Amino acid sequence: MLLFRSEQHVDRWCQQWNRPRGGTLSLAQGWKLAQLWYGDRLDSQWRSKSASEAESVFREVGLVGEFWKLNV
Numbered sequence: 001m002l003l004f005r006s007e008q009h010v011d012r013w014c015q016q017w018n019r020p021r022g023g024t025l026s027l028a029q030g031w032k033l034a035q036l037w038y039g040d041r042l043d044s045q046w047r048s049k050s051a052s053e054a055e056s057v058f059r060e061v062g063l064v065g066e067f068w069k070l071n072v
Helices: 007-016 027-038 051-061
Strands: none
Touching: 027 051
């Protein structure tokens, strides 16, 4: 995971290192994702999320588009 200060900074980094632009998320989205992803981790009934469940969490956080699709 890399942290950037702006969308323009992401674009410059990608150009400088000749890398395709992947998925990005804001700090607020990252925090919400962590809460939804790990919020029940200490529950004795915890289990890994399926690809469909993970995509549902991504959508709830606002992470949409090809990058965030797991079921191809």
